[in-house]
Amino acid sequence: MSGDELQTLHGTGSFPFMTRLTRRAALAGGAATLALAACAPKASDTASKPDIAPAPPGFRDGVAIAAAIAAGETSALAEVEAAIARARAVEDQINGIVTETFEIARADAGGVLAGPFAGVPSFIKDLIDWRGAPTLRGCRGLEGHVAATDSVFAARWRRAGIVSLGKSATPEAGLISSTEPLSNGPTRNPWDVSRIPGGSSGGAAALVAAGVVPFAHASDGGGSIRIPASTCGVFGMKPSRDRLPYSEPGAAAPPLQISVNHAVTISVRDSVELFRAAEVPGGAYPALGEIQPLTRRLKIGFAPEPIGGTTLHSDTRAAIEDVAQLCRDLGHTVIDYTLPMDGPKFTDAFIMYWAAGAGEFARQVSAYSGKPVSPDILEPWTLGLANMAASRMDDLPGIVGYLLAFEEEYHSFFSGLDILLTPVTGSPAVAIGEQAPDRDFDAVMDSVLSFVAYTSPMNVAGAASMSVPLSWSPSGLPIGAMFSGRRGDDRLLFELALELEAARPWAGRRPAVTSL
Template sequence: MRVHAFTDDVLADLDAVGLAEQLASRRIGAVEVVEAAIARTERLAELNPMAYRAYDRARGQAATGTDGFFAGVPTVVKDNVDVAGMPTGAGTDAWAPRPAKRNGDFADMYLGTGLVALGKSQLSEYGFSAAAEHPRLGPVRSPWDPERTAGASSSGAAVLVAGGAVPIAHANDGGGSIRIPASVNGLVGLKPTRGRLAQDRVHRDQPIRIVSDGVLTRTVRDTAAFYREAERRYRPLALPPIGDLTRPLRRRLRIALNTTGVDRGADAETTALVHQVAAQLEDLGHAVTETDAPVPASFPDDFLLYWASLSLALLSSGRLVHGSSWDRSRHDNLTLGLARHARRNLHRLPGAIARLRRTEAAAELYYAKYDVALTPTVATATPLVGHLDPTLDYEVVLQRLLDWVAFTPWQNVTGAPAISLPLARTSTGLPQGVMFGAQSGAEALLIELAYELEEACGFARIQG
C-alpha cells in the first residue's frame, strides 16, 4: 500500500519551479507553504525519513524571507553536511552530535538559492549502505511499498520528495546514493561531474573524490533549475557551464547499452525493462548499440577496498574528531566489517587507487565512441526491509549489496555525470530507474535527454 502526503493544500502537487513561481507572484505565502510542508512531513513519519527537525527555524525563515529563485521553497538537507545550528549525525549512533557552528560550503551554496530547510534527512551509517536501517532509529521505508527499503544513503530525502512533503531535497552520492534512491522512489537523480558544485572539505580531501552532492526532484525542470541557480553562486571554471535548460534534446545520440556489468549484471526483469527503454530511444531516432562495460575486471575489488578504506579512516579518527562521546562499538556490522577488510588489505590499497584513477582516461576513450551510456540504475527490484540490514553478518550483507549495486560506482570513480530517470515499472508496480551516463562536464546533454524522455514516455507518479 502506497503512503504519500499529497493533498489539497497550498503545496498541491507543484514542483519546486511551480512553487517558486507561485511564491514570487505572491499568490501564496512562504509561511503557509512551510506549514503545509511540515504537516506533510509529519504525515510521512511512519516511513522514518527525518534525522533532525528544525521546524521553528524554518517558520522563522519563512516569516522573515529568503533571497534567491527558490525563495520560500521548503527542502531538507542530508545529515552528513553541516548546517549552522543543526547537529550533523552522519547516520550513526557512535557519538553525540553537536550543532554545527557554521554552514559547510555545500549548505552555503544550496540554501543560498532561497530554499528553506525543515531539518536533516536520514541516511545509512556514514552513507556506506544502499539501505538505511538503523538498529535504534529503525528502517527508512519506501512510500511506494513500506515493506521495502527506500534506498540509500539519501533515503530520507527521497521519501520526502516522492511522498510529497517537499519538492526538492539535498542528496549526495559516493557509490550511487543520489541515483539509487531516485530509482527506488520514482525520482530524477543526477550525480554531477566531480567539482561541479561547492563541496564540504571532508569530501574534497579524499584521495579519489568519489562523493558528489546534488538533489532529488520529481521533474526534470526542477533539476535543471537547481543547477542553473547553483551555477550562479558557484561557477567551476574548469567545466563547461550548464546554463538555463528548458527544452528537450534536438540532436540524435550514439547510445551504448549494457546490462551485464562486470562480474554482476542485472536480473532478467531489470534487463527486459532497460531493453524496453532502449527500444523507445530507437523509436525517437537515437542509435543504440549493445556493448561490454568499459570497466576492467579489477574494478569491483578495487572499489570495495577503496570504499572500505574510508570506513577505516573514519573509525581510526573517531575519538579525535568527536571526543569522549565517541564509541566504536556502536557502529553497525557493515561499517566494522568494511574497516576490517581495509586493514587486512592495506598493502593492496596503493595499487587499487592507481588502477581506479586510470578509469577516468578509459571513460574519456569510451565517450569518444558514444555520447551516452545506458544501464540499469540497480540490478534488481527494490529489496524488502531487512534484506540489507547492516546488523546482519558482514559477509552476508556485503554480498547482497554488491548484487544490487552493480552499476553506479563507475561514475563515482571517473568523476563523470550520470542520471537515473523513472522510466520503468516492475511487474509489481514499483519504480525501476534507468541510468544514463556521459563524459565529464556533459550534464547539459543528460538534462536535455531527460527532458525528451519525460515528454515522450512520462514518469511514474505515486498518486496515480
C-alpha cells in the same frame, strides 16, 4: 570536532558499487567482476511500461512554488506549514526524517528570503552541515554534534532561498545501499513500506516520492543519488566532479574525490535550476545555462547484463529493454556494447578505497566520542569494512594510483558513443532487513552485490550520470534507467532527461504512501 573534520578519506555521502565479495575473500585480496556489460536488446516487455502520468491538477514542483511565492499567490510561511503538515501525515509510515527543525524553518520562512527558490521547503541529508541542526551521519557515536555553520554546499542552498525542514535519513556514513541505521531505524519505501528506499540518500528520496517536498538534498559517491532515485521513482542526477561544491575550504583533499552533492527531484527542471543555483563560478566548466529538450539524436551504448556472478531481475530486464526501445522510438541509435575494462581489478580497487574511508570514519567517530572503535559507537557493517581495509593498507597507494588513472580509461569507452544506458540496480527494491547493518556481514555483502551493480565507475571517473524514472514493475515498484556520459556531460544528460520526461511523464504517479 567540527563538521569539516568529520569527513572520511573520500568524503561521506555515498554508497559504492560492490561486487560479490565476502569479507573473507577481501581479506585474501579477492574481488569479483564489475557488473557493466552488453547483451543484445530483446523485445520490449509491455508489463514494465508505466501508464503515461502527466502532473495532476494542482501539482507544483519547486520552480512553480517559488514562482507562486514571488507573485504573491502564496507565502513562504504558508508553503512551509503545508510541507510540515505533509511530513506529519506520512512520517510514521516512512521514517525519512532524522531531525525535525520545524520551528527554525518557520522562523526562516518569516524572514527575508531571496534567490531562485526563495521560500521553497526541503530537507538536507544528514551527512552535511546545516547551521543550527544536528549532523549525525546515521551514527550513534556522533550524538550531540550540532553544526555551527553551513557546509559549503548547504550555504549555496541557503543563498538560493531554500528553507530546510530538517535532516533526512541516511545509513551510517552513507556506507550501504539501504537506509536502516541503528541510530534511527529503517526508512521505508513509499511504494511498498516492506521495501527499502535505497541508500544512502534514502530519506531524501522517500520524502520526495511521498510528496512531502518537491526536492531534497542528496549526495553520491558510488550511486547514492541514483540508487534511491531508482527505487523511489524520482529523478536523480549525479553531477560531474567539481561542478557543484563538495569539499570544505581548507579541508585536506582526499586522494580521489568520488562524492558529489546535488538533489533528488520530481521534475527535471527543478534539478536543472538547483544545479544552476549551486554551480561553482569560474570553475573548470562553462555555466550550465538554459536547458531545452534534446534535439540532436544520440548513439547510445546499451549494456544491461551483469557479468559478475549476479543475476539481473526479470522485472529490471524487461524495464531496461523497454527503455532502450523507447530511445529507438525517439530516433536515437541504440548499440549493443561491452565495456572494455578489467572488472575484477576495478572492483577490488574501488572496494578497498571505500573500505579505507570507512576506517578513517571509524577513527574520527572514536576521537569525537572519546570511546574506542567498537560496536558501542559504530555499526557492524562499518566495522567490517574498516577491518577489511586494515588488512591491506599497504596496497592503498597502488589502489589510489589505479583509480586515478581510470578516468582516462572510462572516457575511452565513448569512442563512437554519446551515452551509456544501463540499469541502476540489479533488481527493484529489496526487503527491509535484507541489508540491515547488524546482519551477518557476508550475508549483507551478498545482497548488496546483487543489488548494486552499475554505478561506481562514474564516480571514479568523475562523470555525469542520472537515474530517470521511466518504468515500474508489474507489482508497482519503480525501476530507474541509468544514462551516463563523460565528465562534463551534465548539459547533454539534462537535455536528454527533458526529452524523456516529455515522452513518458512520471510526475502524476503516486505511491501507496503519499501526502498529496
